[in-house]
Amino acid sequence: MNEPTNDTTNVIPLDHIVDLTHTLTPEFPFIPVKELTYPFELIPMATLKDNGVEANSWKIHEHLGTHTDAPNHFIQGQKSLDQIALKDLIVPVAVIDIEAKASKDRDAELTIDDIQNFEKEYGRIL
Known part of the structure; x- marks a missing residue:
C-alpha cells in the first residue's frame, strides 16, 4: 500500500x-x-x-x-x-479568445496572427 x-x-x-x-x-x-x-x-x-x-x-x-x-x-x-491514466487527461491549456472575430463571421478560424498576438501579450505558448 x-x-x-x-x-x-x-x-x-x-x-x-x-x-x-x-x-x-x-x-x-x-x-x-x-x-x-x-x-x-x-x-x-x-x-x-x-x-x-x-x-x-x-x-x-x-x-x-x-x-x-x-x-x-x-x-x-x-x-x-x-x-x-487521469494524469494524462489533465494538461495545461491556453485559451485564445476570438469571440469578437467569430461574432462577425461564424466561420472564423484561429490564425497564426491570432496566436502571435496572444504570445506578444501573454508570452510564448509552450
Whole structure:
C-alpha cells in the first residue's frame, strides 16, 4: 500500500481547473446519422411526490454530450478510456479568445496572427 505523502511537486491547484462540460438537454447538438443517432432524452422515473425520491432514465448514445473519445474508438488494439491514466487527461491549456472575430463571421478560424498576438501579450505558448 502506498503511504500518503506531503510532496506537492506535481499537484495542480484546483483553482486553475476549468470545467468545460455542458449540461445535456434535448437541444444538445449531435451528429445526425440516419437510423443510428438521436437527441438526448431525459425520462422521469420517480418523483418526490409519488415515490419519495427523484430519479430519471436517460436515452443517450455514446457520442453525445461532453465526452472523451478513447483511442480504441478509432484504432484497433489501442487504449480504452478506463486504461488512460487521469494524469494524462489533465494538461495545461491556453485559451485564445476570438469571440469578437467569430461574432462577425461564424466561420472564423484561429490564425497564426491570432496566436502571435496572444504570445506578444501573454508570452510564448509552450
